[in-house]
Amino acid sequence: MANLSSDHQLTTLERQLLNNATALVPYLQKFGTMIDEERHIPEEVIQKVSDAGLFKLGTPKEYGGHEVSIRAMVEIISEVAKGNGSVGWVVQIINGNNYTASLSLSSEALDSLFGQQEEVRFCSVLGARKAVVKKVDGGYLVEEGFWGFGSGSKHATHALLNLNDAKSMQESKNLGMMLAVVPMSEVTIVDDWYTMSLKGSASNSLEIKNVFIPEKYVVSQDTKQMSSLPVELKGRDKYKPYVQLITSITTGISAILGLARGAVEYFVEKAPHRGITMTIHHSQAEVGHIQYKVGLAAMKVESAHLHISRAIDHLERHVQNAEGFSLKEVAQLQTDMTYAAMLCWEAVDMLMAESGGSVIADSNRLSQIFRDIRGGSNHALTTASTGLELYGRVLMGLPPQHGMTLAYASSLGSTTGAKADNE
Missing domain, CATH: 2.40.110.10 (Butyryl-CoA Dehydrogenase, subunit A, domain 2)
Structure with missing residues (x-):
């Protein structure tokens, strides 16, 4: 399933890292059952991921990292998750945390941590x-x-x-x-x-x-950093005031997007060779309602990606212009992530329902995706009901119920969305 990002949005290095992730997908898929049964990722898989440079996406260049853009991080990690949900989740968490640490800690602390020979995770x-x-x-x-x-x-x-x-x-x-x-x-x-x-x-x-x-x-x-922005910040430092919003994007949604993409690809690959039991249909790919479901599932995943892209675009614009976020914009960004997660989960659930009785086997790849995306979508930063309630409250001028957004409202000197947006 093609990504919606244009190549020109990624640097040569970022495209190479994306290619590295794509090359790992078949390898990771072979470990699906073993990873679930042993409840951890084998060290040889961790080493493969490390050798591909995929634990250094969020690490600053000055410490030997790749320091990719937020957009590239989402794309690369989502590709890893197509290979295996647990591996994608761990790669996502480690890179998101490395990025957060690099934006939050002092130069002295970073020199001490990243100056060692061991890869920091x-x-x-x-x-x-x-x-x-x-x-x-x-x-x-x-x-x-x-x-x-x-x-x-x-x-x-x-x-x-x-x-x-x-x-x-x-x-x-x-x-x-x-x-x-x-x-x-x-x-x-x-x-x-x-x-x-x-x-x-x-x-x-x-x-x-x-x-x-x-x-x-x-x-x-x-969150007070986002309302008092030092305009003299340059380069990577310009992202420091926005670190909590960056965490909302880099922690959770990348793996969920990749799992959903993987589900659509897997279903499309298998459908021509799979019939529908107790019917005359010998190929799911030739059945109208299956075609409809695949089309709808694919559009849900692509729509999820559009919401993620919108959030990244808004963040990048604010960073480059050293602009503060309005309360509505903060709520919208957080809700973009949770709504995207919901769309991805719904797409996988639809395909699961059309996959027959054999899909309940633990070893079935779609079953693994179904289980992993369900858990991922329940993460605090990707729970749709929390995000949609947040956006609805702010749109109606009510105080947000979400902790981070509520703190930001306080930093603006307001407890209501309407007032904060007019200030």
Whole structure:
């Protein structure tokens, strides 16, 4: 299934990385059953992905990374997900986190982290279930902390963890994050990822007890940066004020888009050679209602991609012009991601319904896609009901219910969409 992005939107390097991802698809598809059964990605697969340069998409060039555009990151990762959902999810999470870390941390911290020979890979959890943290000389002491879900934890070198738990954030009315970099050697991975979906993503819970984190590895992140933009920022630094919106795009939707694309391609490939049991039809491809469903599913996936592209276009325009976002624009960007996820899920669900009884086999590729995209679409940043409620509330001048958008409304000095958009 062809991507909608034009080649001219990607650099030569980005096209090469996209080609690397495409070349990996058949290889990754062979590991689908093994990954699900063993609940992790084999090390040889991780090495293949690393050799293809696909863990360095979001890493700055000065540290040996590729520093691709946000658009290229979405396209490349979606291609990986066509090969396997769990691998796509882990590649997405690690690159998104590396990008977030590079925009959030000081140069001193980045030099220390990325200056080592080992390839740096961040897993993350952006909300603590429990965090008992004390400010001490030179940094913070995490007496006790528990985070879930740490996607890619078994393949990460570091964790990027929010030291604020939900209760403390609500009580203080500070919905920003205090992100801390913790080496995985200091983290206990709790083997509790027993799921129906994205089984190999190793999205285990993470636990910390009595760990000191130096001050330079802790950074406060909030949405106020988007409303007071320093115009002197240049190059990559221009993206720093928008890091939370960038996280909305780079964490979740890429793998979902790739899974949906893969489902359409797989169904189209198999349809000419598959009949419909208990009917006279010997080829699904020749049946009118199947043709309709394939056309509709493909349009849903392509429409999802258009929403993602719109969000990236809006973000890039604001970054290049050093413009603040209105509350409506923030809500629209977040809703674009959740609505795109819904369209992708609906497309796969439609194809699943036309695939006969054999599709329920765990080893069936469409069954794997169905399970993985269902779980991915339930991620906090891609849940359609949350996004659509958010957009509807803001359009009707009501205060947003979404934490990040609510914090941004507060930074504008407004609690209603109508007022914020008129300021």
